[in-house]
Amino acid sequence: MSSESSAQEPPARPAALWGFVDAVFAAPLDGLDELGSTILLFARAMTWLVRPPFRLAQLLTAIEFIGAGSMFICGLVGAFTGMAFTVSTIVGFRQFSAEGMVGGVVALALARELAPVLAAVVVTARAGSTMASELGNMRVTEQIDAITTMGVSPIQYLVLPRILATTLVLPLLALAFGIAGMAGAYLVAVVWQAIDPGIFFDKMRQFLQWSDIRMLYVKATVFGLVVSTICCKKGFFASGGARGVGEATAKAVVSSIVAIFAADYLVTTVMTDL
Template sequence: MPNLKAAWQKLDRAADIFWLPFIRILDETGNIFALIASAFTWLVRPPFRLSLILQSMDFIGIGSLGIVVLVASFTGAAFSLQTVYMFQMFQAEAFIGVTVAITLAKELSPVLTALMVTARAGSAIATELGSMRITEQIDALKTMAVSPIQYLVAPRIVAGIIMVPLLTMVFNLIGIFGATLVAVHVMGVDPGQYWHNIYWFIDAKDIIEGLIKAAVFGLAFSSISCYQGYYATGGAAGVGRATTRAVVWSSVMILFIDVVLTDILLIVNRPTM
């Protein structure tokens, strides 16, 4: 019996190790969705804080423009370089431009843009809201009959949804420019063939799919960052932990959502026989 009891206790502890984190993830996911629902509910209630939304759009969008342009130029150049080498092995240079353009529009641009914005703006949002929580500024808003969700969370979520797609469009343009510079002017790919295939094979739906992903990524990173900062505890160290969780979980969710949305969009756009 003692051996059976000890074995049961070990099994119980092992179950806790694997089960409790799963329960905690589900609990936090539910809380994030509740925060999103509350934010959108407050958006349609007066007073309408358009100025706060514009300020958040400036911080998330304009503030992240430099890093997005930098990453886009290097990404387009590097991806084009690899594509040229691979396609030249199979005498398929005609498809270099369209391959680079479609990959940027549907995958690389929305994902990398969202990750860059998360690293810069998401961490700042979590830190700012976490500091306000620790210093009781959020509680002070409540005492003044101001909803912290409406004042602090909703503008940032809306700004994330709007600005990540806009930054993705910038990433597309700069990325294709960098790719063209390398492919045409460095590697000697025929420019007429390069642009001809981009013109004929790129559809509006390819760009729209990338923008849909970007909008969902914007919702994901902004809501997770707001949630982690809004409910931060434990003083200055707690703010640091909240910021770390915001960046890590936002990045993981962006990649997870990308896989799910890619599968869904492929099913929706599957040609009928």
Template sequence: MNAIGALGRNVLSLLGSAGAMVLFGLSGVSHLLRPPFYGRLFLRSFIDFAYFSLPVVALTAIFSGMVIALQSYTGFSRYGATSAIANIVLISVVRELAPVLAGLMVAGRVGAAMAAELGTMRVTDQIDALRTLSTDPMKYLVAPRLLAGLLALPLLVLVADVLGVGGGFLIATAKLGFEPHTYITNTVAFLNTADVVLSVVKAAVFGIIVSLMGCYYGYNSRGGAQGVGAATTSAVVSASILILAFDYVLTELFFSR
């Protein structure tokens, strides 16, 4: 009975947390629609999200494209189907690897930083101080970060799409003996608008998830340095799991027919 009780408590706690996160997110979004707007803070978050994450996302994308080219060549050469490699690299990178890996990288970089910053503000009374200065913390701290996540990750992922395919091209032509013109022609021929749209849609959803988790756990952190550390860990872990879960859901929605 104790085990069942504990399971029930955990499920209820999980549902409660999920509900609180949704309400928190809706509150943040509602502040995006009502003035005052903090353009300067949005810009700062956007630059942090997009510009400063570019190196890590770019490297991840390039190496992923390179690995996919190598692995698919190893597998497909057994069946004499190496001509499909350009297509495999394109689909793998654009549909899956670029949005998912960019999301995970940004969750580790930006989501963790958001949770740590807001958590520190919470435990040092800076969030309370905002309220005493006639400023709604949800509007000032959360809304600009949600918008930055929504807009910045799609841009990053478009860059990652190009660089990932470029990484595959590099290996295919420099190591595997593909003719550059043919590889590019095959890639362009296989390029599908729906794949790019899916990539961007996934990126927008993952961007919101990263911002929401970072803000939610940071904003609600308690208990000093240990609480801030726990909030940061929770933000990264939750964002990573949700990114993978929503990746499946979105893929199912787009390609289940």
């Protein structure tokens, strides 16, 4: 019996090896699968962009929810961001007696990085999570299957309007974020710290170029596409009842935020001449 048991022991090593290999490569392969399915959903949605019927009512509803509903939050977060960044900038520049440059530095930082990135994060937290949960609830309650049964494409009816609305609205929200941020910077620098307003605006005009405004719009547009596609994908393919919808929503928010910062680096690298 001992000889038979010893003869059966060696196959355990290949099994353990394959288990280790599976554990190592499971996460990258799952990530590639998620990326591929997300790109495929986006491509399928874009094929409906020029094919009737056009869902204008759904598009306007999504624009109202994402744009009007997020405007106040973006402005509030932008104002506090500008105020906090201005305080830190003044503390640093005061060591070199260069407080007058704060207007230009804050404007440049808001236009190139803070406004598009943080506006996208705000939209992800508010609208992206809602998109994922709505589509997830429709999936687990078989509403999406019912739409398909009626001969209507759920991607055209549910996904495309949300992607278009986020892509159109997010640049405007980022611009509002930047304006609110500069208003907060003005309050801290000019009203509180008594920096000359003429110097404040002069440095802002000197530092800020049209290329920086263009970068804000490009980044916000890219972020809108990325966030809406990821959130729609997570919700559209949710499963497992209420728990599955909650997990899909959480994954949508986390994945979108990571994708925002990754896309931010790529767009900055492409549009910046070092």
